Amino acid sequence: MNSIIHKDSQMSVAFEQFKDKLYHNSFAFFQLIALQALGYLFSFSSSMTGIGDQHFMLSIRHISPIPLFIMSVIWIVVQAFGFSGEKRREYYMVSNNFTAYFSDIAVLEIYAVIIGITMVFSGPMLQLLAGLSSGYPNLGTTYDSMTALHYLSLFITTTFYALLFGAGAYFLGILRSRYQSFLVIGSIAFILLLITWSLLGIRFIGPGFNIGTAGVKQFYVQETSIMLWLIKIIGSLGALYGLSWLAIKNLEVNR
Amino acid sequence: MYAILPFAFILFLLLVIFLSRFFGKKISTKLSIRLMGVYGMILLLSPFLAAFATDTVDKDDGITETPDFYYQEILENYGNYSLENLQNEEYLKVIKETELRVSTESFSDDDPFVISTTGLNVDGWYDRDYGYTMIVERSDEVENIIITQFQQRGFIQGYEVTQGFEPWTWTLDHWGQGAGRLKATLNRSEISLFTLTPPPFAFQFDEGIASDRFGGSQVPSLNVGTINWILIPEDLPIRFQGSEPHRLIERDSGTE
Amino acid sequence: MIRCDELTKYFNGTRALDGCSFEISEPTLTGVIGVNGAGKTTLFKSIAGFLKPTKGEVYILDEQAFQNIIAAQNVMLTEDGMSFYPTASLHELIGSYSRFYPNFDQSLAIKLTEYFRLEEKKKYNELSKGMKSTFRLILALSARAPITLLDEPTTGMDPGVRKELFELILKDYIKVPRIILISSHYLGEMEELLDSILFIHEGKVLKHDDVEEFQTFLTGVQGAPKLIESLEDKLQIYDCKDFGAGIRRIIVESKDLESLSLKEDVMNSLTFKGVSPEDAFVYLTKRKGGGIDELYHS
Numbered sequence: 001m002n003s004i005i006h007k008d009s010q011m012s013v014a015f016e017q018f019k020d021k022l023y024h025n026s027f028a029f030f031q032l033i034a035l036q037a038l039g040y041l042f043s044f045s046s047s048m049t050g051i052g053d054q055h056f057m058l059s060i061r062h063i064s065p066i067p068l069f070i071m072s073v074i075w076i077v078v079q080a081f082g083f084s085g086e087k088r089r090e091y092y093m094v095s096n097n098f099t100a101y102f103s104d105i106a107v108l109e110i111y112a113v114i115i116g117i118t119m120v121f122s123g124p125m126l127q128l129l130a131g132l133s134s135g136y137p138n139l140g141t142t143y144d145s146m147t148a149l150h151y152l153s154l155f156i157t158t159t160f161y162a163l164l165f166g167a168g169a170y171f172l173g174i175l176r177s178r179y180q181s182f183l184v185i186g187s188i189a190f191i192l193l194l195i196t197w198s199l200l201g202i203r204f205i206g207p208g209f210n211i212g213t214a215g216v217k218q219f220y221v222q223e224t225s226i227m228l229w230l231i232k233i234i235g236s237l238g239a240l241y242g243l244s245w246l247a248i249k250n251l252e253v254n255r
Numbered sequence: 256m257y258a259i260l261p262f263a264f265i266l267f268l269l270l271v272i273f274l275s276r277f278f279g280k281k282i283s284t285k286l287s288i289r290l291m292g293v294y295g296m297i298l299l300l301s302p303f304l305a306a307f308a309t310d311t312v313d314k315d316d317g318i319t320e321t322p323d324f325y326y327q328e329i330l331e332n333y334g335n336y337s338l339e340n341l342q343n344e345e346y347l348k349v350i351k352e353t354e355l356r357v358s359t360e361s362f363s364d365d366d367p368f369v370i371s372t373t374g375l376n377v378d379g380w381y382d383r384d385y386g387y388t389m390i391v392e393r394s395d396e397v398e399n400i401i402i403t404q405f406q407q408r409g410f411i412q413g414y415e416v417t418q419g420f421e422p423w424t425w426t427l428d429h430w431g432q433g434a435g436r437l438k439a440t441l442n443r444s445e446i447s448l449f450t451l452t453p454p455p456f457a458f459q460f461d462e463g464i465a466s467d468r469f470g471g472s473q474v475p476s477l478n479v480g481t482i483n484w485i486l487i488p489e490d491l492p493i494r495f496q497g498s499e500p501h502r503l504i505e506r507d508s509g510t511e
Numbered sequence: 512m513i514r515c516d517e518l519t520k521y522f523n524g525t526r527a528l529d530g531c532s533f534e535i536s537e538p539t540l541t542g543v544i545g546v547n548g549a550g551k552t553t554l555f556k557s558i559a560g561f562l563k564p565t566k567g568e569v570y571i572l573d574e575q576a577f578q579n580i581i582a583a584q585n586v587m588l589t590e591d592g593m594s595f596y597p598t599a600s601l602h603e604l605i606g607s608y609s610r611f612y613p614n615f616d617q618s619l620a621i622k623l624t625e626y627f628r629l630e631e632k633k634k635y636n637e638l639s640k641g642m643k644s645t646f647r648l649i650l651a652l653s654a655r656a657p658i659t660l661l662d663e664p665t666t667g668m669d670p671g672v673r674k675e676l677f678e679l680i681l682k683d684y685i686k687v688p689r690i691i692l693i694s695s696h697y698l699g700e701m702e703e704l705l706d707s708i709l710f711i712h713e714g715k716v717l718k719h720d721d722v723e724e725f726q727t728f729l730t731g732v733q734g735a736p737k738l739i740e741s742l743e744d745k746l747q748i749y750d751c752k753d754f755g756a757g758i759r760r761i762i763v764e765s766k767d768l769e770s771l772s773l774k775e776d777v778m779n780s781l782t783f784k785g786v787s788p789e790d791a792f793v794y795l796t797k798r799k800g801g802g803i804d805e806l807y808h809s
Binding site for chain 2: 158
């Protein structure tokens with residue numbers, strides 16, 4: 001009996017790889033729980049507003065899950081760097097660059113969905129944690145103003161934002177894997193490019209030109225039309241995924 | 256009490272980081288998956304668990320928020336108000352009743368009982384209506400001094416915070432040459448309201464609240480006002496030190 | 512199934528393979544022999560589709576190997592630098608590999624793991640160097656991939672275990688014939704189980720032939736110094752040594768010697784000895800112009 005030759009499709013191999021990665025990277029879930037615990041801690045110290053004088057002090061402490069989201073984003077960024085950095089391992093099983101890339105992206109998308117789900121339940125979780133501590137006698141909530149559509153918005157926005165960060169980190173990680181020797185030069189070139197772009201932008205567009213992080217944030221976060229927002233997000237994701245693929249396409253597997 | 260929570264979290268987190276760093280590779284795949292499963296179950300059950308675990312401050316459905324400057328309206332109309340009227344007033348709440356023994360015979364017109372508001376040093380804010388009203392009523396129905404302090408009901412984002420106000424402390428002391436004095440001390444009120452605030456992402460496509468969506472939280476206005484209604488025995492000679500009362504009701508004639 | 516056409520590979524200006532050409536189309540147990548840096552690992556990685564040829568091409572099942580999923584499904588490469596999931600136990604790794612290689616024999620893998628006393632619950636990084644090599648070999652053989660590439664499979668193993676593993680490779684090959692390429696320095700130990708040898712030197716295929724051919728490729732010719740010296744001008748000499756008592760010995764290619772058609776009396780005054788493939792390997796890769804002796808005596 002000779003060894004049988006197999007010719008399975010790339011997608012079937014990619015799917016198998018996706019399941020395998022999800023399973024073998026389960027420690028990431030442990031890390032998520034740890035980081036989200038930290039996020040919940042910071043959520044209780046989110047922000048405070050208040051007024052007062054020598055007679056009267058009114059403070060409103062906002063318990064907001066924004067820190068939780070930030071910690072979750074940190075988590076997905078770390079995972080994305082991990083996937084893009086350690087690319088040799090999977091090739092010793094059945095893999096090529098396409099299946100490796102596809103399965104990485106698929107796993108990151110699952111992680112982003114998990115973040116979205118945890119954000120949807122963050123309100124009740126915070127309420128539960130506050131209740132267990134018995135230290136929040138005047139606990140109010142403005143979650144009552146949220147309808148089902150708001151929860152859906154919360155899920156969609158947090159999932160896509162997390163995915164955007166993950167895709168960005170993955171792209172940077174692939175660049176690092178592929179062009180290790182050009183990392184320093186590339187970083188310097190990128191910074192110079194940003195500076196040049198901002199100078200040109202201010203010169204021709206005016207002082208309102210803003211490509212800083214605030215400007216990037218506004219580009220997505222201030223968009224109130226869901227269709228336009230989806231176009232922006234999916235376009236950005238497409239660009240990042242496309243660039244990542246171009247970078248990984250001819251990546252060699254070598255020590 | 257709630258200070259324990261952050262420390263507990265920090266301890267837990269340090270423990271997790273320690274475990275993660277030194278034993279991370281010893282945490283098996285199956286254990287990680289099971290932990291995630293448990294975490295997921297907690298998340299799914301959290302709405303139900305939270306309902307049992309917490310007593311969020313209920314919005315008072317029967318009362319809308321106190322109108323702005325309601326307190327001033329009371330002052331403007333005070334001529335018609337009796338103690339009983341104020342006690343039935345829905346926008347005022349009794350936060351303290353103090354009864355102090357006084358012997359009317361110990362005082363005379365030459366040596367009257369002093370009601371002092373010196374040292375209170377209450378100044379209104381420019382944009383807030385903080386102030387106090389003192390009303391003194393002579394009554395033949397009381398033998399001691401009874402001070403009823405009313406507080407204007409305060410609401411923040413629909414939640415009543417009136418009970419957070421510290422009532423004044425009224426005490427009797429001796430002043431001058433053995434004369435009695437009723438003295439008020441204003442205690443500092445500290446009201447902390449914790450509010451769970453959803454992240455702005457939830458309202459990203461809700462144009463109705465676009466302008467407030469990502470701005471900093473602003474403290475809503477809170478109008479505070481205190482009315483101290485002091486019932487004194489009918490025959491007690493008094494004089495005032497500090498500010499004069501807004502109303503002095505002479506019960507026997509019904510005049511002021 | 513494997514075809515290399517003038518395969519050339521450079522790494523940052525350093526030539527690892529230089530016009531490597533050969534073809535293997537039938538099941539075979541082939542030893543890939545060469546000194547350190549000859550290009551064996553580079554050749555294996557090129558066949559496995561890990562490396563893109565600088566020039567030339569590698570074909571697996573008539574498809575270009577680089578990043579080809581068909582090639583990947585039908586080639587199993589194991590080497591010392593292989594990495595695995597750090598949190599995965601040996602049992603989990605066997606499970607993973609069995610999902611990717613359809614021919615994988617999981618029961619064989621488990622039996623072999625038990626036989627070689629590897630604890631299934633342990634993680635790969637917790638094993639000793641020899642045990643890691645054993646586990647990699649278990650995976651490779653259990654995968655039953657049509658093309659199996661074993662790069663230095665016996666690294667870190669003691670001789671007893673090495674012998675057992677070579678027997679294991681042979682038995683598995685007999686049971687499931689396929690193309691198995693083994694690179695090793697221990698040609699002497701492997702010689703008995705090999706069908707053919709692919710000899711790599713300085714990035715080129717120096718010789719690719721059956722083991723029997725290698726066994727008769729070189730011949731040692733021994734005789735009186737004058738007689739031997741008379742032959743040296745006519746033959747390519749791979750080695751030359753003077754023994755005491757007026758005896759000189761040279762190593763030459765057998766076919767070159769036959770082509771000389773020496774007279775019977777000359778033949779009778781010479782002694783001919785076969786050269787083992789392992790010795791042939793040494794002679795073929797010997798440095799030109801001085802050896803260790805010269806280093807110490809200069």
